[in-house]
Amino acid sequence: VDDVDATKFSINPNPTSGEFAVTLADNVEASIEVVNMAGQVVASQKIVGSATINKSLTAGVYTVIVKSNGGVSTQKLVVK
Secondary structure, eight states, X not given: XXXXXXXXXXXXXXXXXXXXXXXXXXXXXXXXXXEOTTSOEEEEEEEESEEEEEOOOOSXXXXXXXXXXXXXXXXXXXEO
């Protein structure tokens, strides 16, 4: 499996206390899901380029999944 085309993105700030921004490396349309450690989607939205996500998340570690035509990428998000 070749994931070179997977969507590159950054999360700022990380760790966060609530609000965070997801910025895609390319100005593409993508869908974002924030998943808790139990596998439940706690936030999701469609973005183009970047978006600020302001969601009341309990402290813990989450996985941020970005899906676009370029593929699927994940990163960890720590909420304080």
